[in-house]
Amino acid sequence: MASAYGARVRAVLWIALVAGLVFVGLQFVRPTLTNPPVTAELQAPPEVRAVLRQSCYNCHSNETKLPWFDQVVPAYWLVNKDVKEARAHLNFSEIGKLPAAQQRGALFEAVNMIQMGAMPLPSYLRVHPGAAVSAENLKVLRDYLMPPTPAGATPAADTSAADAQYKGWITASGAPLKVQAEFNGVEFLPDYKNWKAISSTDRPDNHTMREILGNDVAIKAIAEHHINPWPDGTAFAKVAWAQQPDGKGAVQTGAFIQVELMIRDSRKYASTKGWGWGRWRGMDLKPYGKNADFTNECIGCHEPVRQNDYVYTMPLGGQQ
Ligand code: HEC
Ligand code: HEC
Structure with a gap:
């Protein structure tokens, strides 16, 4: 009995020893990781x-x-x-x-x-x-x-400008503006103006302001924490306006630049990561693509957030 026990202990020790040697041996299997010279460090404060x-x-x-x-x-x-x-x-x-x-x-x-x-x-x-x-x-x-907005600046500026914009579109000639589908077949969704704002960002580096909006499906998915993957039917809009500093340090919303849409349909848009992509530019909302290849541009730039189902914007309160 005692010797059987002893044999087992010896076996365990042997295994531990061999494992230890393998572990030590593996330390020498090292792909090299060098630090090349710092040639041009980021220019920033x-x-x-x-x-x-x-x-x-x-x-x-x-x-x-x-x-x-x-x-x-x-x-x-x-x-x-x-x-x-x-x-x-x-x-x-x-x-x-x-x-x-x-x-x-x-x-x-x-x-x-x-x-x-x-x-x-x-x-x-x-x-x-x-x-x-x-x-x-x-x-x-x-x-x-994004230097903090000076006190007294009205963030409401962007919503009022957006409202004016939208009224212009729907009432200009009594009839809604007819907007062409994108070259990849994605249709414009004029209803985006009624979606809820998820976030807005300024980009002083290229003088734009933008707002990210989500439709009801998106908002519900956020509330229920079902955002990765986003459910079919989810849609996002990103609207961009030029920024117009008013000379007193505040920034007003200037001309409408464009609206971009991402529309979720995992089957219909399976070949483009499950999203339909479209961008409409200018007051006449002209489709941006020259052909369907523009979609690669969108996907390419959204690629770093593929783990986030290709969506950049982190919904406030939507993630833990
Ligand atoms: C443990 C290593 C690691 C650390 C630390 C790290 N990253 Fe990354 N990062 C990666 C890897 C790996 C990728 C390549 C893309 C991927 O695998 O998702 C990446 C990709 C990125 C990208 C996408 C770049 C592009 O053009 O595709 C950005 C931006 C980024 N990281 C920013 C940051 C920032 C900012 C920090 C610090 C707050 C940081 N990372 C810290 C490993 C790291
Ligand atoms: C140069 C990189 C870049 C390209 C190209 C790009 N995007 Fe984006 N997109 C972003 C970033 C960054 C965000 C996050 C919001 C922000 O900060 O502007 C974003 C956000 C969005 C959003 C809001 C949802 C989200 O992911 O946060 C939509 C919709 C969108 N992009 C659509 C498009 C479409 C459609 C195209 C192609 C016509 C496109 N994007 C091309 C970088 C890019």
Whole structure:
């Protein structure tokens, strides 16, 4: 009895020893991860860079610093892959060579991804809680991209301008404006003006204001937390106007630029990620596409939020 027990203990010890040796041996199987020189760091104020440095640089720069527990295989393999992929998508050590507007654009997208909870990668955050972007740090980024509106400015401006816009469309000639379908067959939905606002954003870098609206199906899905995937019938509109500073520091809504729609139908639009995409420009709402290929432009730019069913906007209160 005792010897059978002893044999079992010996077997377990052997297995542990072999496993230990394999573990140690695997530490030498290391794809190289080097830090190439920082050639053109993002041009931004130091406090902005500091935030990114704390939360993003370990993956999105040539200044990766791995803590010891990331140096241990297999964690090392995972981090290595993330870093290489992250650098290929966005590298804060090299982005400084792009025109200033493009750098801001990239930062704008980055802030969107943070707000949505897509970045830093949630899997990474679980192990590196210190990389989380705090509310104060997020504010630093937002204030840089969108300086706070001066006191006294009326955010109502955009709704009133939108109302005027819409009245113009529906009553100009007594008959509703006839709008052509997009080249991919997606129909314009004039009813979008009655949808609910989910968020609105300013982009001082290109002087536009936009509003994101969702239809009833979208609003219900938000309330019920069924937003990934979004149910069939969901529709979003993104409306953009030019910004017109009034000279006293406030910003008024200027000319209507365009409205974009995303309409969910997982079967009908299976070939375009389950969404119908359309953009109508100018007061006469001309379809934007020259042919159906424009859809690739939309999808390409919404690709980074594919885990969010291709939707950028994080509905307020819609996610935990
Ligand atoms: C653990 C590594 C890691 C960290 C930390 C990280 N990211 Fe990422 N990021 C990635 C990977 C990997 C991708 C590639 C796309 C994907 O897999 O979703 C990516 C993609 C992106 C993209 C899309 C870029 C494009 O053009 O497609 C943006 C923007 C982004 N990250 C911003 C950030 C920001 C901002 C932070 C810091 C708050 C951050 N990331 C932190 C790994 C990381
Ligand atoms: C240059 C990148 C880019 C391109 C190209 C693009 N989008 Fe977007 N889109 C965004 C971003 C970023 C948002 C998030 C809202 C914001 O901040 O403007 C967004 C938001 C939207 C929304 C609101 C729902 C959501 O995802 O938040 C709709 C609808 C939309 N886009 C439709 C389109 C259509 C249709 C096209 C193609 C004609 C298109 N987009 C092309 C970047 C892009």
